[in-house]
Amino acid sequence: MNIVLRELMSSRKSLIWWSVGLLAMITGGMSKYGGMQSSGQSANDLFAAMPKSLQAIFGVSTLDISTALGYYGLIFSYLLLMAAIYAVMLGANSIAKEERDKTSEFLMAKPVSRSRIITSKLAAAIILLFLFNLITFLLSAMMVNYYDSGAEITSKIAALVGGMFLLQLIFLAIGTSIAAVSKRPKLATSIATGILLLTYILSIAVELSSKLENLKYIIPFKYFEAKYILAGDGFDAVFVILSVVIVVVLINATYILYQKRDLNI
Amino acid sequence: MNMFLHELKVNRKSTIIWTLSLVAIAVLFLSIFPTIEREGEEFKKVLASYPEGVLKAVGVQIDSITSFLGFYSYVFLYIMLCGAIQGMNLGMGVLSKEIIGKTAEFLLTKPVARKEILTSKALVVVTSLLITNIVFMGAAALMANIVAKESIDYQVFFMISATNFFVQLMFASFGFLLSVLVSRIKSVLPLSLSTVFAFFILYMFGSVIGEKAVRYLTPFKYFDLAYIIRHSGYEAQYIIIGSIFIVATVAVSFIVFTKKDIHTV
Numbered sequence: 001m002n003i004v005l006r007e008l009m010s011s012r013k014s015l016i017w018w019s020v021g022l023l024a025m026i027t028g029g030m031s032k033y034g035g036m037q038s039s040g041q042s043a044n045d046l047f048a049a050m051p052k053s054l055q056a057i058f059g060v061s062t063l064d065i066s067t068a069l070g071y072y073g074l075i076f077s078y079l080l081l082m083a084a085i086y087a088v089m090l091g092a093n094s095i096a097k098e099e100r101d102k103t104s105e106f107l108m109a110k111p112v113s114r115s116r117i118i119t120s121k122l123a124a125a126i127i128l129l130f131l132f133n134l135i136t137f138l139l140s141a142m143m144v145n146y147y148d149s150g151a152e153i154t155s156k157i158a159a160l161v162g163g164m165f166l167l168q169l170i171f172l173a174i175g176t177s178i179a180a181v182s183k184r185p186k187l188a189t190s191i192a193t194g195i196l197l198l199t200y201i202l203s204i205a206v207e208l209s210s211k212l213e214n215l216k217y218i219i220p221f222k223y224f225e226a227k228y229i230l231a232g233d234g235f236d237a238v239f240v241i242l243s244v245v246i247v248v249v250l251i252n253a254t255y256i257l258y259q260k261r262d263l264n265i
Numbered sequence: 266m267n268m269f270l271h272e273l274k275v276n277r278k279s280t281i282i283w284t285l286s287l288v289a290i291a292v293l294f295l296s297i298f299p300t301i302e303r304e305g306e307e308f309k310k311v312l313a314s315y316p317e318g319v320l321k322a323v324g325v326q327i328d329s330i331t332s333f334l335g336f337y338s339y340v341f342l343y344i345m346l347c348g349a350i351q352g353m354n355l356g357m358g359v360l361s362k363e364i365i366g367k368t369a370e371f372l373l374t375k376p377v378a379r380k381e382i383l384t385s386k387a388l389v390v391v392t393s394l395l396i397t398n399i400v401f402m403g404a405a406a407l408m409a410n411i412v413a414k415e416s417i418d419y420q421v422f423f424m425i426s427a428t429n430f431f432v433q434l435m436f437a438s439f440g441f442l443l444s445v446l447v448s449r450i451k452s453v454l455p456l457s458l459s460t461v462f463a464f465f466i467l468y469m470f471g472s473v474i475g476e477k478a479v480r481y482l483t484p485f486k487y488f489d490l491a492y493i494i495r496h497s498g499y500e501a502q503y504i505i506i507g508s509i510f511i512v513a514t515v516a517v518s519f520i521v522f523t524k525k526d527i528h529t530v
Contacts, residue, residue, distance in 0.1 A: 014455075021463065029470060049311055051304040053297075057330050057339050078466045085462055089455050100452060189454045194286075197350070201290055201343055208340075209297040 003117060007094065007124030015128055018086055019135050025082065026136070029075040030143040033068055056207040062227050068148035069156060072140060073226035076160055079136060080167060080221060084196055087129060087168035091175020092192040094121045095258065096185035105265045114259045122176065122251070129168045137161040156230060163224025163235065166243045170220045171196065173250035180258035217242065268377070268385040272359065276393050283351040284397045287344055288404040294340035295408045298333065302414070305331030329491075333413040338425055338490035345485060346465050348397075348429045349436045353457040355393060356437030359386045360522070361444040361453055369527050379523045387515060390437050398430045421497055428488040431504075434511055435484040436461060442514040445522045481506065 050058070064070040095118070098104035107117065140157050175192045182188040203221040206212045216222040223239040305327050312320055312327070329335045360383075363369040372382065405426060409417055440457055444450060464483040471479030471486065480486045480503075487503040 021459075025466070025470075049308075051308055053301055053304055054308060054327070054330070057301075057336075058326075075470070078470060081462065081466065085458060089458070093452075093455065097451075186452070189452065193454060193458055197347060201293070201347075204340075204343055205293055205297060208294070209300050211300065212297075 001120075003112070003120035004124045004127075007121055008127060011090070011094075011124070011128055015131060018082070018132065021082060022079070022132075022136055022139060025079060026075065026139045026143050029078075030068070030072065030147065033071040033147055052210065053208045056204075063230065068144050069153055069230060072144050072157070073160075073230050076140075076164075076226045079140075080164055080224075081200065083132065083136070083164050083168050084171045084200075084221070085193075086132060087171035088175045088192045088196045089189065090125050090128060091172040092179045092189045093175075094125055095176050095179035095254075096182070096188040098185075099264045100185035102265075104263050108263065115255055118176075118180075118255055118258055122254075125172055125176075126169075129165065129172065132168070133161050133165045136164065159229050159234065160224075160226060163229060166240070166247075167220050167224060169247050170223075170243055170250075173247045173254070176254040177250040177257065180254040180261065183261070183264060185264070220246075266385075268382060269388055272386060272389040273392060276355070276359075276389060279355075280393045280397060283347075284400045287347055287351075287397065287401045290344055290347060291340075291401065291405045292408050294343070295337070295405070295412050298336050298412045301336055302331050329494075333409065333415065333417055334421055334425070334494050337409070337422065338494065341425060341429070341490060342468075342485065344401075345429050345432055346461070348433050349461045349465070349484070350458060351397065352390075352394060352433030352436040353440040353461050354453060355390050355440070357440030357444045357450075357457050358453045359390055359444075360441065361450045364527065365450065365452070373527060380519065383519055383522055387441065390441070391434070394430060394433050394437065398427070398433075401429070402426045418497075421494055424493050424497065424499070425488075425490055428490070428493075428499075431507060432484045432487065435487075435507055438511045438514040438518075442518045445518045445525065 063073045065074055098107055108114075137157060140161065141154050144153055144157060174195055175188075178192045178195075179185070179188040182191065199219045199221060202212075202215055203219045206215055206219065206222065220243070223243060224235065228236070309324060309327060312324055315323075330339065363372055373379070402423060406419065406422065409422060439460070443456070443460075444453075447456075450456065464485060467479060468483045468485035471483065480489075484507070487507050489500065492500055
């Protein structure tokens, strides 16, 4: 419990900064919706006939940005990117920082097992992610409801944010497992962010080429896309199962690998 | 000169990795081009059934984005994103690593002025980025030669590619300044990554909502690649503002660093 509290305290400041970022992104983005509401630029049948790759380059999508919720879907893709960056760095840092800051000797000399330490750190990280999502949900629901009210909206946003939470759990687990196995703490954050960048670049490439379609199973950004959730299709069961499997495997790997590793004191 | 060579050697591995990554991204995206070209051709046939006005307006756009340079300038953004992270990491890490690694004491007791240290560090940043860009341009030109059927205007191609170097320099100098101003940097990557992505999201979102002011705010937007294709030239005012920004940040870094208290262990 002490470790959980200690972790929460040390991550307090960064969570506040990220919340400021979320606030700016959501309120700033949605306030633009108010301005363009009247012009009503919905995708017409011409754009609908366009191949997917050209749609991506043109910057049009199946989201109907003339409604507040559709416009929010547009912002949401950037929120996903922010959320993933936050989660992957949180995961990699929470484990790697002890060795980086030379505090691992102190921590390991305490009468707690390594698995206890990981459990506490993971618990703290999940609490932080939960807060991150709660803030995102509250801000989003408030802003979208301000422009367009309805019972549907809040539940749709809850579904989107739920997807974001799963995405964050995946990236958190990627971060912790890399930090658990990597002997050099600095390298752990680099590799974790490298994976994040790679999956992001691939997610763009998949949009451009239908040949790469099958790659979407290894790209978490493609698991919970706003355009499918908002269209009422809900979560794709395949991706939910896949996320759970990835998270469970990587978290297990974190426990096993970290317990066996020689620490860099 | 010693410091310069030593620093260059330290950065060798990361420069190689970054260069290879940028080349890999370029190869990945450019290999998609033939598909895009074909889909563009097919879509133009679909367009033939539309009224002439639509045909003209959209047809011209289709032609420009499915031309090689049009497609290159679209995907170049993602190359710039990675380039910017490299630049910011390099600029921020080159000084702060002495403090983080507790080698500042060793370095600063050598019979060299702080100005000389800064000069050689700044030169290393420029050299590393220059090497990256030269290799990248060569590889990208080669790839372009392979995928493009029509002949490419290489002057414009290199002008577009060179914008990466300028954007990298802007982020590197900003990182340089931050590393001098921020008193305790624990690790470079989280800070540089969040800064670059903040500007990137600002860019992406700015272009979606068509905000004019964003052009001056985010370095990603300093070069309108469509303008470069049309006029085979840069927009002078942005080059001037960018250069002033670089000179000013480096100058302030010099002034602050020569007077700053450096905390050793």
